[in-house]
Amino acid sequence: MTAAGCEELDAPLHVAVLVASEVVCAGLDASLTSLPTVGAVTVLPLEGDGLSARIGAADVLIVAAEQWSLLETCTDITGLPSTMVLGDNLYERWNGDLSSLPVDGFLSLQDLSVQALDDALRRVTMGEMPIPSSLAKRLLAGGRGGGTASGQRGIPLTSRENQAFALLADGMSNKQIARRLGISVHGAKRLVGSILLKLGASNRTSAVITGMKSGLL
Known part of the structure; x- marks a missing residue:
């Protein structure tokens, strides 16, 4: 577990x-x-x-x-x-x-x-x-395809997702992200979920690591 x-x-x-x-x-x-x-x-x-x-x-x-x-x-x-x-x-x-x-x-x-x-x-x-490990690996492989030098091109985040990702990387919870962005907690949760999905990450820590390697942070 x-x-x-x-x-x-x-x-x-x-x-x-x-x-x-x-x-x-x-x-x-x-x-x-x-x-x-x-x-x-x-x-x-x-x-x-x-x-x-x-x-x-x-x-x-x-x-x-x-x-x-x-x-x-x-x-x-x-x-x-x-x-x-x-x-x-x-x-x-x-x-x-x-x-x-x-x-x-x-x-x-x-x-x-x-x-x-x-x-x-x-x-x-x-x-x-x-997220099953097989799907996470497939998402990562797909997102990094083409050998692009820019992480922004390889893993495209919306402007709102980029804002949320920066706050996530600072260790903020969904509730704190919601308060900072002026949205609902559920809206913040959706943003974080979309970020994790696009990065092929199963948790916040792996998302931050991937984001750093991809040049998103």
Whole structure:
């Protein structure tokens, strides 16, 4: 278990599941219910009104890669809970563009286990980005492709992400970043998540190291 996995949560989590496969959905429901970190599990319907509200009531959303695009229909994407995408071969599926939709972490379906779920839930609630090592390596390889000398070209961050990254590198928490940038804590969490994803980093420390090597800091 990682260091993050050893942290105690303030309260049991409400986890929403948006997965079409009945087999995968049932397995997730049973595994999540067995975790002391989870207080409630809601299996969401794929069709019908009120999806945004039902998702927004949860602390964490686990969505299958095939259903990820359904989040585009949500009226307020910034108000979504921490979102983890479940699937394999994600880099190839979206040609490396994994930040166009809300995401705070990834789960490998092939390597999924109760322990992996517990660890990922703890980490995502702490502002880290759970990500399979194979996907992290693929993102890094893709981001550094072409042999560009400039880290800014190899790993393009938006101006807002650059601001947040500088504050992150100074050791600020999501709450402190939000206060400094004049945005919500959830907005800050989204920025940090996007930064970690683009850098192929699973936590803040590795993001800073990658940023320094790439010339972003």
